[in-house]
Amino acid sequence: MLTILKKIFFVDLIRGLLVTFRYQHPKNIYTEQYPAERPKIAERYRGAPRLNINPETGETLCIACNLCALACPEQLIVVTSERNEVTKRKELTKFTYDLSRCMFCGLCEDACPVDALELTQDFELASYTREGAIWDRQMLEEGPKPIWYRY
Amino acid sequence: MAERTYLGADELILNMGPQHPSTHGVLRVVLKLDGERILRADCVIGYLHRGIEKIAEYRTYQMFAPYVDRMDYVAAVSNGLGYCLAVEKLLGIEAPPRAQVVRVIMTELNRIASHLLWLGTHALDIGAVTPLFYVMREREEILNIFEAYCGARLTTHAFRIGGLQYDVYEGMEQQVKRFCKMFRPKIDEYEELLTENRIWKDRTIGVGVLTAEDCKAYGVTGPLLRAAGVKWDIRKAQPYSGYDRYEFEIPTRPNGDTYDRYLVRIQEMRQSVRIIEQAIEDIPEGPIMAKVGKVIKPPPGEVYVSIEAPKGELGYYIVSDGSTQPYRVRVRPPSFVNLQALDKMARGGLVADIVAIIGSIDIVLGEVDR
Incomplete structure (x- = not known):
């Protein structure tokens, strides 16, 4: 009897609708207005790579040990170095990072012994050309400069 | 085979997919129809094949x-856990207790995430749009x-193999506890x-029935098997990563239809919350990484490790020849094995039901094709 009454008065549907109407208040809006409202990125986020430089001297921290290139599953890092005749140390000449093949697994930054290569919180990596996704040393040191639209 | 009823009309071959919104990816189903009845449903897979086993x-x-x-x-975390456990078994090491507890927390959170996505898309397929947003x-x-x-x-x-790369971040305990408290209601x-809901019940009860015998015959695991009344969960049967320390139940249902699979998954989410709440209470102190060299060179041999992924039994079979690279990696993906029961479930049903059945298997085509 009760089940029939429940069926006649659409109790099941009304209960569901009550849930929906409970969320009608504007304070329940969860959508992020992305370009206007920027998301909070976690500290450990693995985004665009960066080649750190010493902020005081402007010299690169990279010691050209090639460990990141060896650790990379996609083999997308190319490090070239030159031996300095005066100090007898390896010096970095070129560093290319093919972002179009990167899957942001973080193995390169784990491998880096001097914390020179790091995956940062920048996530806007779109470029107009495929070549634009291959980053050279200068781009890696400066980081991407996406246009921030204001509203 | 279903009996022909529809005025003896000709059979119709209908291609569903690979670009169909409710095949959950790029699955193509070739349907043989008699009017609205399905006589046969053949899956065509391979549209997302990337050769991951070969890459290994x-x-x-x-x-x-x-x-x-x-x-x-x-459910990427579950996949990673299965692979790490397999290589660890090959190496003969075990992750430290702290790492194991964090692994359990992350995997169970991932189980909830996977089931949530399933619930949203499955309900959307059947016509309930609202749950997706929630x-x-x-x-x-x-x-x-x-x-x-x-x-x-x-x-x-x-x-990582041997433990974790990242330690617990500051405020993780509070965030996970807050989530558990928020999530139960x-x-x-x-x-x-x-x-x-009467529409939901009409669309799911008695649709795509798979009995316990059929499940065993097809090797179907996970929520499909539990919905057919078999109490089988690898977390209980062969505990890994310290699952035997936590109290939880294996939810089962007797009928094995789409509605029961829905209820089983809902119950599993509740049980996952229970496990997370127990695990987050005491994360032991200590190292997060076992002693693993920079170069991993397991001894020659082979190993099979399976875990309970959100979709069923996920197994890794690794053959090592003693070098730094695996000789062969074979993955036993739950979605792929569960998908083969689609024909059995769909026969005799209506065309509209196949959408509900595909949804209830909870396939991810990345895993079916690999």
């Missing part, structure tokens, strides 16, 4: 770990925890929307 043969053990996340990308909102909270823990939201690469909300 050209990568070192550490390098292959990010690739396994790309199989079941909805489950995405809760899933976002889980993904935020993942992002704060390991730096990625979907293809997480959270665990939300499950009741989903149930209020769907469980008693």
